[in-house]
Amino acid sequence: MSYHSPEELRTRVAEGFTDVIAMLERKIALRSVSSEGIDGEHMRRSAQFVADRLRDVGVEARVVRSTGASVGAWEVVGSRIVDPHAPTVLLYAHHDVQPVPDAGEWDTDPFVAAIHGDRMYGRGSADDGGGIAMHYGALRALGSDLGVNVRVFIEGEEEMGSPSFIPFIEAHPQEFEADVIVVADSGNWSAGIPSLTTSLRxxxxxxxxxxxxxxxxxxxxxxxxxxxxxxxxxxxxxxxxxxxxxxxxxxxxxxxxxxxxQRDLDEGTVRTDAGVVPGYRMAGTGSxxxxxxxxxxxxxxxxxxxxxxxxxxxxxxxxxxxxxxxxxxxxxxxxxxxxxxxxxxxxxxxxxxxxxxxxxxxRGWAMDPDARATEDALDSMRTAFGTDPVNKGEGGSIPFIPELQRLFPNAQVLVTGPEDPQSNAHSPNESISISGLRKNILAEALLLDALASSVR
Missing domain, CATH: 3.30.70.360 (Alpha-Beta Plaits)
Structure with missing residues (x-):
């Protein structure tokens, strides 16, 4: 059971959405490019901004330096404990962004948020400012009615390969212990069709x-x-x-x-997205x-x-x-x-x-498709988006996810995220679907609400 009706949470998300968009616009302007120095003042400002916004929604957040690397990154950690007996959920995202080698390849200033139609453009709008916005918006919507304990980790060096991630966790395990871990750094089948990421090679x-x-x-x-x-x-x-x-x-x-x-990839779309030359036949067999x-x-x-x-x-x-x-x-x-x-x-x-x-x-990683948290996440996505989720794997690797699973073997890991095939993460004209972000926020709020009773 959940504590709120979907209609109530949908209304709360809508009422706070202008604030979410304003937060994301400010985050883009911070130019938090970790490759320009993970220990730089620009990264500290970015971490402090995120910590301040999390405090606005009730999280006791603080900025700390990572350990285990030659130069420590600025990380954001925090928690909100509502009931020692309630389930605990760890919310992950990262506040650093990819560099912009050539701003001339962009149609807009990459570090000034620009809204055209249903999309907001800017470096980090999706990867992973959108993930931060999902956590911020969901916690804002739930407010004082939050039914789970929340721990938050917003990383400052994900785009640099997360060299300090595991040493930092091993040095501060109490900051990460949780029943469910939500990694908001992936994406959906499309802006209107939600997905859980089921696996990583x-x-x-x-x-x-x-x-x-x-x-x-x-x-x-x-x-x-x-x-x-x-x-x-x-x-x-x-x-x-x-x-x-x-x-x-x-x-x-x-x-x-x-x-x-549930649905195979469309070969025509793959060929177009990858720029495959005419006449090339896709290698391999199977889907x-x-x-x-x-x-x-x-x-x-x-x-x-x-x-x-x-x-x-x-x-x-x-x-x-x-x-x-x-x-x-x-x-x-x-x-x-x-x-x-x-x-x-x-x-x-x-x-x-x-x-x-x-x-x-x-290591790779595979979701537990039969876990209760997985069922709750899919139900929440179905309600928020008004359509059945189409789950998808990822061909790439995110090594810290299997490491998280190794360190916390009893935690159920869910990989969600704000991206869609048009997001162009790591590329020019990165963007996020505004309507998709609103639905992602609602889905996470519904998920946190459901986990309050199901993971006990």
Whole structure:
């Protein structure tokens, strides 16, 4: 049961929405680009602004410095305890934003909020000012009637890879202990169709060095019997795939969409969004969703070889490349890394030398589709948006989410967020749907209301 009717909360959200929009406009103007210095004064101002706004809605928030990095980031932590016996919900977002390398690529000033139609444009409007706005708006709507204890963590270095996140949690576990963790840093199927993020792929990287000679030799004298290292590297890379374009490395596992596939991705939309050249056929088999969300994928993200400019007729003795392997959500990335490394060495073409150097690993994550909090979240989204949610996975990785789950194994983790396919997070003309934000706020308020009674 919930403490408020949906109509009452809808009215409260609407009454406070002008204040939410004003808050988001001010947040955009703070230019909280963490790559310009996570410890900078601009980041402290951003953190202080967020802490002040959270205090406006009853959270005892404060700004603290992170630990575990060479330079501490400005973080916002806080809590609001309404009943020691009530469930506790941790609300996460981040206040740092991506840089703007070329403001000329924007149609508006990236650090001045601009509203056109149903969208607000500005850097951080969606990622993750929208997440902050969701928490702020939901707590504002619930006011003194909040039925759960709330802890809040608004991170200041997410766009820099969160190097201090886990050390900070381990140093302050009491700030994060919760029954449910809501990570508002993802998005919806569309501005009008809500989603829970059901899974995130893991990631592992390896450097591969292919050697055929101990020094360069003339291609006219030795070519034909001796293949160059670049060609041999290409053969090594190609050996990872079968005739359908599926990754076929024994020990690197595959997985279907978590909780079932409610709607597949539209190939035309994917081709347009990615800028795929005409005539290219999508690699792999199965649903597009499974190929992009839960099946493994390997990408050569770097290659060391002689440039075309200044090239001459020699056989390259050695080449080096880096493979980024996205792993199925449930696979241990270290296990996948070992399997990939063994495979590459075993498939050295023509007996050349293949050496693999393992690099960093990041775990994937899969939602518990049967958890009570998941059901509450889906019900809240259905009520707020007036339509059934279409859940989706993400092909990328957010390593701190599985780390949160590891540190707090009894907590139910929900990944929500304000973005939609038009948001252009990390890109020029980033924006957020205004009507979508209002519905996201209502959905979170309804969720907090439902959790007050269901997670006991």
């Amino acid at each position: 893991g990631n592992t990287c390896v450097d591969v060095t292919v050697t055929v000679l101990d020094h360069p030799v003339h291609s006219g004298q030795f070519g034909g019997a001796i293949l160059d290292a670049v060609t041999l590297s290409s053969m090594v890379i190609a050996s990872m795939y079968d005739e359908n374009g599926d990754l076929a490395v024994p020990g690197v596992t595959s997985q279907e969409p978590v909780g079932g596939l 597009l969703a499974s190929r992009m969300w839960t099946k493994p994928s390997a990408t050569v993200i770097g290659f060391d070889a002689h440039p075309v400019e200044g090239s001459f007729n020699v056989i390259a003795p050695q080449a080096r490349f880096r493979i980024s392997l996205r792993t199925a959500p449930d696979q241990d990335p270290a296990e996948a890394q070992r399997a990939l490394s063994d495979f590459l060495v075993a498939h050295a073409p023509w007996g050349c030398r293949v050496e693999v150097t393992p690099l960093e690993n990041g």
